[in-house]
Amino acid sequence: MTALGFAQDIQWGPVQAGKQESDLRIPGHVIPQEGALSIESARVTGRITGILKREGEQLAIGDPLFNISSAECISLVSEIQVARKQGLQDLLEASHRREKELGLRANEDHCEVLATHAGTLMKRGQEVGSTFNIGDNLATIVDVQRMTIELAASEPDVPQIKPGQRVRVHIGARSSEWLETTVQQVLPSMDLVPRTTMVRLAPIPLPSGTAMDAFVVGEIRTGSNRQTLRVPPDAVVFSHNRHYVMKQTPQGPRAVPVYLTEESDEEASIRPSNPGDLRLGDSIAIHGAIFLFEQTGAPSGA
Numbered sequence: 543m544t545a546l547g548f549a550q551d552i553q554w555g556p557v558q559a560g561k562q563e564s565d566l567r568i569p570g571h572v573i574p575q576e577g578a579l580s581i582e583s584a585r586v587t588g589r590i591t592g593i594l595k596r597e598g599e600q601l602a603i604g605d606p607l608f609n610i611s612s613a614e615c616i617s618l619v620s621e622i623q624v625a626r627k628q629g630l631q632d633l634l635e636a637s638h639r640r641e642k643e644l645g646l647r648a649n650e651d652h653c654e655v656l657a658t659h660a661g662t663l664m665k666r667g668q669e670v671g672s673t674f675n676i677g678d679n680l681a682t683i684v685d686v687q688r689m690t691i692e693l694a695a696s697e698p699d700v701p702q703i704k705p706g707q708r709v710r711v712h713i714g715a716r717s718s719e720w721l722e723t724t725v726q727q728v729l730p731s732m733d734l735v736p737r738t739t740m741v742r743l744a745p746i747p748l749p750s751g752t753a754m755d756a757f758v759v760g761e762i763r764t765g766s767n768r769q770t771l772r773v774p775p776d777a778v779v780f781s782h783n784r785h786y787v788m789k790q791t792p793q794g795p796r797a798v799p800v801y802l803t804e805e806s807d808e809e810a811s812i813r814p815s816n817p818g819d820l821r822l823g824d825s826i827a828i829h830g831a832i833f834l835f836e837q838t839g840a841p842s843g844a
Contacts, residue, residue, distance in 0.1 A: 552830035554790055555777075556823050560770030560811045565761040566702065567803060568741070570693035572713065572756040575745055578688035580659035582681040584674045585644045588612030591652060593670055595681075599663050606647065606654040607681055608668065615646065615653035622648055661685040664754065684754060690745040691723070693760045694738040696801045698817065702764045703728055703741055711743070711760040713752055721746055725762065736783050737815070770803055770811040771820060774828045778802060778810050779835045787812065788834040790825040795834045798826075 592609030595601065618640060625634035641647060647654040660683075667679035674680065691711060695703055707725045726744040733739075743760070778800070779786045786797040799815040814820040827834050 552834065553828050554825050555774070555828035557787075557820060557826055558772040559822055560772035560809075565763050566695070566699050568693040568695050568699070568760050568762060570691055570711075570741075570758040570760055572689050572748065572752055572754055572758060573692050574684050574754060575688040575690045578661070578685040580661065580683045580685075581679055582607065582645070582655070582657060582659065582683060584655075584676055584678045584680050586610075586612045586614040586646070587673075587675050588615065588653075589673045590668045590670055593666070594654065595657075595663050597663055597665060601657045601660055601663055601683060603657060603660050605657045607657055607663075608655040609652050610646075610655055612653060614644065615648060618644075618646065618648045618653070619650065623650075655680060657681075657683065659683045659685075686752075686754075688745070689748055689752060689754065691743045691758050691760065693741040693743065693758070693762070694733075694736070695728075695741050695762075696815075697732065697737040697739070698801070698813070698815070700728065700739045703762055708763045709743055709760050710763075711758050713749060713758050714756050719749065721748075768813075770813055771800075771822065772809050773812060773826060775805055775807065775810045777826050777828045777831050778805075778812065779831050781835065784815075785812070786831075786835060787820065788827040788831045788838075789820060790827070795827065795838050797835055797838065 588610040589612070590608050591611050594606045594608055601607075618637060621633060621637045624630070625637060637648075645656050645658050647656055662684055663681060664684050665682040667681055668674055703725060705725050705727060709723050709725055710720045711723065712720050723746045724744045725741055727742045729740040729742065731739065741762070773787060777787050779788070779797070785800050785802045787800055788795045789798045798819045800812040800820065801815060802810060802812055804811040812820075
């Protein structure tokens with residue numbers, strides 16, 4: 543079928559009134575609190591000869607993470623052996639201080655890299671046989687008891703959000719399990735591609751098994767009513783991390799950026815990214831919107 547023939551099949555329909563919203567419904571994710579995420583960095587150069595802990599295991603300070611071969615390790619082992627054999631207590635104490643500074647435990651034929659933070663081993667940075675230098679990432683450890691939530695608020699919603707506002711959230715698939723908290727901080731920065739600002743919530747106990755980066759939906763209670771616009775799901779086009787609808791204008795179809803607030807098989811609730819770009823009764827493509835978007839070209843910034 544020709545492009546013209548397909549274009550004749552495009553259906554247009556009016557933008558309709560959606561429901562009144564008194565809460566801001568915002569997606570987000572679970573993040574570690576300040577200081578809860580730690581990186582174990584190499585303090586010597588060497589090679590990994592053994593893995594002693596696996597992802598998901600719990601760690602206490604001083605638990606061994608890796609066996610390593612290292613020139614620094616060989617020197618340290620020799621110092622300790624000489625100090626013990628000759629009864630040189632000062633040298634032995636200095637060697638043990640050096641062990642602690644390097645985060646190592648010196649054995650007769652190898653050294654162990656020790657954890658200097660407690661928590662859950664999230665990721666190993668090295669595998670058996672790999673070599674590493676000073677400062678390289680050996681392991682990532684997180685204290686799962688110190689997690690919190692950040693929500694990604696769209697640009698038009700940010701002025702309505704203030705510290706102290708009540709928020710209820712549910713995490714992952716626990717759609718019926720709502721947790722109550724408050725807004726702690728609205729970060730003074732914006733992600734320029736989706737035009738969102740991070741809203742950090744006051745820490746609360748999270749359900750057992752909650753993973754870092756778990757998906758969250760939050761409802762911030764602003765006390766103000768806003769009306770959403772209702773369109774068919776086929777009217778909404780997603781491109782380059784943004785949503786659009788194709789509006790009919792005297793100059794031809796125009797892509798209007800929108801925020802998708804809710805979607806089902808029957809309808810989508812939207813709000814225009816730029817107030818005034820879309821109003822009740824405006825004519826939009828309710829079928830064939832993707833075709834029009836591709837034919838007219840993506841708007842600047844898409």
